[in-house]
Structures are given as C-alpha cells and as structure tokens.
Amino acid sequence: MIKLHHLRFSRSTRIIWLLEELGISYDLVEHHRHPETNRSQEDLFAIHPLGKAPTVEIDGHVMFESGAIIEYIIETRGEGELAPASNADRAAYLEWLQFAEGTLAMPVLLTLLGPRFGGLGDVLGGFVGGEVKKLLDYIDAHLEGREFVVGDTMTGADINLEYLLELSNLVGLLDDRPNAKAYLERLMARPAYKKAIEIGGPLVDLPG
Numbered sequence: 001m002i003k004l005h006h007l008r009f010s011r012s013t014r015i016i017w018l019l020e021e022l023g024i025s026y027d028l029v030e031h032h033r034h035p036e037t038n039r040s041q042e043d044l045f046a047i048h049p050l051g052k053a054p055t056v057e058i059d060g061h062v063m064f065e066s067g068a069i070i071e072y073i074i075e076t077r078g079e080g081e082l083a084p085a086s087n088a089d090r091a092a093y094l095e096w097l098q099f100a101e102g103t104l105a106m107p108v109l110l111t112l113l114g115p116r117f118g119g120l121g122d123v124l125g126g127f128v129g130g131e132v133k134k135l136l137d138y139i140d141a142h143l144e145g146r147e148f149v150v151g152d153t154m155t156g157a158d159i160n161l162e163y164l165l166e167l168s169n170l171v172g173l174l175d176d177r178p179n180a181k182a183y184l185e186r187l188m189a190r191p192a193y194k195k196a197i198e199i200g201g202p203l204v205d206l207p208g
C-alpha cells in the first residue's frame with residue numbers, strides 16, 4: 001500500500017489527485033506547516049531528512065520529488081492511464097513532466113513569496129519577472145488548440161503543471177493568457193481534482 005505524506009497547503013495535493021485519477025487506494029498521513037515559519041515540522045523530517053512534501057513510501061523506498069513520484073506511480077500502477085497514448089509523445093511527455101518543477105517553479109514561487117520577504121529588489125525582480133513572462137507566454141501559446149499539454153489525453157505532465165498554474169492564476173498572471181486559464185479551469189473541474197481538494201484541502205492558505 002502506498003503511504004502518502006501530505007503537507008496541508010502544498011504540492012502534495014498533486015499526488016492525492018493522481019491517485020484519485022487512477023483509482024488506487026493509499027494511506028494518507030497529514031502533516032501541518034509550522035504556524036510561524038510556514039515550513040515543514042519534525043513529523044515530516046522524521047520520514048525523510050529533507051522534510052519535503054510530497055513524500056511517499058512506496059515499494060520499500062521513501063521517495064520525494066513530485067515528477068519522479070508521478071512518473072513512478074504511472075509506470076508501475078497506471079496500466080496505461082495518464083501515460084502518453086503514443087510512444088511518439090514520450091519525449092514531449094517527459095519534457096513537460098519535468099518542466100513544471102525544473103524550470104517553472106522557481107520564478108513562479110519567487111513571485112509569490114517575494115512580497116512576504118520585503119520584495120525581490122530591482123535586479124532579481126527584473127530577472128524573475130522576465131522569466132515568468134517568457135514561461136507563461138510559452139505555455140499559453142503551446143496550449144492554443146490543445147486540451148492537454150501532450151497528445152490528446154490527460155497525462156501526469158498535466159498534474160505536475162497544474163499546481164504552478166493555479167498559483168500563477170491566484171496573482172492574476174493568467175488574466176491575459178486565455179489558453180492557460182481555460183486549461184487550468186478544465187483541470188480543476190475534473191472530479192478527481194475536486195476530490196483531492198476535499199481530501200487534502202486547498203493548495204494555498206488564503207486569508208479570510
């Protein structure tokens with residue numbers, strides 16, 4: 001049985017969503033952020049020295065890093081679901097699966113976290129703003145006429161990307177990117193996504 005360590009208000013909702021899409025049963029262990037620092041606490045560090053969410057206990061391994069977890073679960077338990085429908089799409093699939101955390105996450109998260117730490121300043125702010133614009137424009141253009149980022153069916157790449165688009169949307173970054181916004185809304189309307197939110201709570205702790 002997969003044991004999923006879920007941190008409230010975090011990316012680990014992705015893995016709840018993945019498991020709900022695939023109809024795989026799992027044990028969920030809920031962890032909470034420190035009320036002041038907003039970081040992981042000892043209970044998550046007791047599972048893995050990095051204290052990151054998501055972390056899963058699977059096939060005798062304690063595994064972190066969303067993209068690897070998504071790929072491993074799809075490969076070992078997906079029975080073809082959420083994998084690219086055609087082998088010809090595999091290169092693009094791996095590229096998009098890794099793009100979310102490898103390239104998009106840092107500038108999006110710095111944009112969101114910057115104000116909490118007194119702003120990014122002109123130089124870093126300029127760099128991050130330029131990256132966010134370039135990357136979100138790229139995603140928006142790629143999604144023109146497409147339902148999913150790869151092929152004609154949903155894959156793990158869509159699940160990994162959604163979290164960062166949802167954060168981007170919260171700060172208005174998708175307002176002028178209609179393809180990305182419509183794609184995000186389609187993903188958020190999926191029954192398994194809604195179930196994941198019911199189980200794991202919202203991705204972000206919004207005031208009020």
Ligand SMILES: N[C@@H](CCC(=O)N[C@@H](CS)C(=O)NCC(=O)O)C(=O)O
Binds near residue numbers: 011012038066067
């Ligand atoms: N690239 C990693 C990032 C993992 C990560 O930073 N998770 C955040 C939650 S969204 C976390 O564990 N934050 C708590 C902390 O670092 O103290 C992944 O996609 O799994």
